[in-house]
Amino acid sequence: MKKIIMKRSLAIEIKGLRKTYAGGTKALKGLNLSVEEGDFFALLGSNGAGKTTTIGILTSLVNKSAGKVHVFNYDLDKDINAVKSQIGVVPQEFNFNVFEKVIDIIVCQAGYFGVPRKIAEKRAEEILKALDLWDKRNKVSRSLSGGMKRRLLIARALIHKPKLLILDEPTAGVDVELRYGMWKYLKELNKEGMTILLTTHYLEEVEQLCKNMAMIREGKVIAQGSVQELLKSLEKQSYVLEVYNNEKAQKQIMEVEIAANESITALIQKLSEKGILVNDIQPKTNRMEQLFLKLLK
Amino acid sequence: MIWIPFTTLLRKESTRFLRIWSQTLLPPVINQSLYFIVFGSFIGSQVSDINGVSYMAFLVPGLVMMSVINSSFSNVVSSFFGNKFQRSIEELMVSPTPNSVIIAGYASGGVLRGIIVGTLVFMISFAFVRPNVEHLLIVILFVFLTALVFALGGLVNGIFAKKFDDVSIFSTFILTPLTYFGGVFYSIRDLPIFWQNISKANPILYMIDGFRYGFYGQSDFDIRLSISLLIAFTIILVALNAHLLKKGLGMRS
Structure with a gap:
C-alpha cells in the first residue's frame, strides 16, 4: 500500500467527480468536496442531487466516470482496498441477508475486513450492547423492527473500527426517542475521533450534530462551510x-x-x-x- | 488478509446449505435413490453387463457425478443470486476482500456441498451394489475438479442472473440435458458412430468417463484428456469470474 504524503489532514478529498449512468443520466458534474479528519459533516441536497451517487463512489458500489477521490490520502484508483478498509457505511436501504442472525451478519462483516473471529465476537458484543441489540443477537434479521434494523446497519458498519463512517439517511423512519439515542451515540463516536459523513432530510439533525456541511445541487457542490457560519448568512x-x-x-x-x-x-x-x-x-x-x-x- | 475473509465466506456458505439440509442435501439423495431403484434394480436386471461391469455398478459413478454436478452448481448460483437479490452482496463489495477470495469462497462452498451430496449418494449405492474402486486418487481428483468446474459455472450464472428465472434457465435447458447425455446411463461405445461423434462435444461425458475409470479402470477416452479438459475449464471459468467481478456486472452501476 503506497501512502501519499499530503500537507492537510483530510478524511475525504474529491476533485472533479463525474458520474454518467448507463442511461445517460449525469448524476455528478464535477463535484469537489473536502472533509477534514474528525469532522461531523453533512452532505445535503434535494432528492436526486447526487448525494447517494457520491457515497456509492466512495464505498466502491458505483464506478466513477471521471475525477479523483482520496480517502485518508489513499487514492481510490490505486489503493481501493486501503480506501475500503477506512470506511464503514450505513446505506439508505436495508441490505443484509434477511435469513441470517444478527450476530452472524456482524461477525461475517468483520471477517470480510480481516478481523479474526474471536476479536469480532468480542467487538460485536460491545457494539450490540451499546446499540441495545444484544438481546436480539440470535434473532434472524427479518424479525427485527425498522428501528432495530437501522441500528443493525450501524453495528455492521462499525465492526471493523472504520476511521470514516458514512451514513446515508440513517434516521429515516426512526421514531423520535430512538433518533435521539442514535444522535447521542454518533456524537460519542465523533468525539472519540471518528470522521462522520451524514446525509439526511432531517435538517434539525444537521444543526444538532454537524460541524460542517456541503450543499449539492445537480451534481455539484454549491455551498460548503461551517454549519454555524452558513446559518449566520441568513438575513x-x-x-x-x-x-x-x-x-x-x-x-x-x-x-x-x-x-x-x-x-x-x-x-x-x-x-x-x-x-x-x-x-x-x-x-x-x-x-x-x-x-x-x-x-x- | 486473505485467509480470514476466505474462511468467513466458506463458513457462511456451508452454514447456509447445512441449515437448509432438507432442501440442499436430502432431495438429491432421494432422487438418486429412485434412479438406483428404477434404473438399477428394475430395469438394470434386464440389461446386460457394460464393459464387463453390471449395469447397477456401471450406474453408480454416473449417478454420483450427476448429483455432484447439480449440487455444486445450484449451491453457488442460488446463494450468490440470493445475496445479489437482497443486496447483501454489498457487504462483500464494500469490504477489502479481493475478488479472488470471493471466487474461492463461493466455489469452495459449492465444492463442499457437491462432495457431501456425492458421498451420501455413494453410500446409498451400497444398499444396491458394492462398487469397486480401483484408483481412489483418480476418483477424488475427478470429483473435486468436476465440483469445482460446476461451482465456478454456478458463480458465472449467479453473476449474470437478473431475476429468479435466470437461475434455473441454464440448469434446466443446458446442464440437465448435457448430464443425461453425458454417459450416466450408458457407454457411448454402444451408440452409433454419428451420435458418438456428437457426444464427444459434451464436456460432461469426459468427467463421468474419467470418474468411472477411477472405479473400474476402463474408460472411453484417454484419462489425461479428461483431466486436461477439467483443468482448462477451471482456468477459463476462474478468469471469467474474475473479469465479471472486476466489472461488477449487475452489482456495481
Missing part, C-alpha cells in the same frame, strides 16, 4: 414569543423578526425593560430549513 430569523404583560398578567402570543446577526437575548432584554416578560420562545421556521431553501434558490 433574518422569525420567532414566536409567549409574553406576559407585567401589570395585566395576560398571556399574549407575538411574532418578531430580528436580523440574523442580532441576539434574541437583546430583544428579550428590551421587552423586559418595557414591562413585557417572555415566557416561551420558539423559532417560527426551522433555521436549517430556511438555509436549505436559501441555498437551493
Whole structure:
C-alpha cells in the first residue's frame, strides 16, 4: 500500500467527480468536496442531487466516470482496498441477508475486513450492547423492527473500527426517542475521533450534530462551510414569543423578526425593560430549513 | 488478509446449505435413490453387463457425478443470486476482500456441498451394489475438479442472473440435458458412430468417463484428456469470474 504524503489532514478529498449512468443520466458534474479528519459533516441536497451517487463512489458500489477521490490520502484508483478498509457505511436501504442472525451478519462483516473471529465476537458484543441489540443477537434479521434494523446497519458498519463512517439517511423512519439515542451515540463516536459523513432530510439533525456541511445541487457542490457560519448568512430569523404583560398578567402570543446577526437575548432584554416578560420562545421556521431553501434558490 | 475473509465466506456458505439440509442435501439423495431403484434394480436386471461391469455398478459413478454436478452448481448460483437479490452482496463489495477470495469462497462452498451430496449418494449405492474402486486418487481428483468446474459455472450464472428465472434457465435447458447425455446411463461405445461423434462435444461425458475409470479402470477416452479438459475449464471459468467481478456486472452501476 503506497501512502501519499499530503500537507492537510483530510478524511475525504474529491476533485472533479463525474458520474454518467448507463442511461445517460449525469448524476455528478464535477463535484469537489473536502472533509477534514474528525469532522461531523453533512452532505445535503434535494432528492436526486447526487448525494447517494457520491457515497456509492466512495464505498466502491458505483464506478466513477471521471475525477479523483482520496480517502485518508489513499487514492481510490490505486489503493481501493486501503480506501475500503477506512470506511464503514450505513446505506439508505436495508441490505443484509434477511435469513441470517444478527450476530452472524456482524461477525461475517468483520471477517470480510480481516478481523479474526474471536476479536469480532468480542467487538460485536460491545457494539450490540451499546446499540441495545444484544438481546436480539440470535434473532434472524427479518424479525427485527425498522428501528432495530437501522441500528443493525450501524453495528455492521462499525465492526471493523472504520476511521470514516458514512451514513446515508440513517434516521429515516426512526421514531423520535430512538433518533435521539442514535444522535447521542454518533456524537460519542465523533468525539472519540471518528470522521462522520451524514446525509439526511432531517435538517434539525444537521444543526444538532454537524460541524460542517456541503450543499449539492445537480451534481455539484454549491455551498460548503461551517454549519454555524452558513446559518449566520441568513438575513433574518422569525420567532414566536409567549409574553406576559407585567401589570395585566395576560398571556399574549407575538411574532418578531430580528436580523440574523442580532441576539434574541437583546430583544428579550428590551421587552423586559418595557414591562413585557417572555415566557416561551420558539423559532417560527426551522433555521436549517430556511438555509436549505436559501441555498437551493 | 486473505485467509480470514476466505474462511468467513466458506463458513457462511456451508452454514447456509447445512441449515437448509432438507432442501440442499436430502432431495438429491432421494432422487438418486429412485434412479438406483428404477434404473438399477428394475430395469438394470434386464440389461446386460457394460464393459464387463453390471449395469447397477456401471450406474453408480454416473449417478454420483450427476448429483455432484447439480449440487455444486445450484449451491453457488442460488446463494450468490440470493445475496445479489437482497443486496447483501454489498457487504462483500464494500469490504477489502479481493475478488479472488470471493471466487474461492463461493466455489469452495459449492465444492463442499457437491462432495457431501456425492458421498451420501455413494453410500446409498451400497444398499444396491458394492462398487469397486480401483484408483481412489483418480476418483477424488475427478470429483473435486468436476465440483469445482460446476461451482465456478454456478458463480458465472449467479453473476449474470437478473431475476429468479435466470437461475434455473441454464440448469434446466443446458446442464440437465448435457448430464443425461453425458454417459450416466450408458457407454457411448454402444451408440452409433454419428451420435458418438456428437457426444464427444459434451464436456460432461469426459468427467463421468474419467470418474468411472477411477472405479473400474476402463474408460472411453484417454484419462489425461479428461483431466486436461477439467483443468482448462477451471482456468477459463476462474478468469471469467474474475473479469465479471472486476466489472461488477449487475452489482456495481
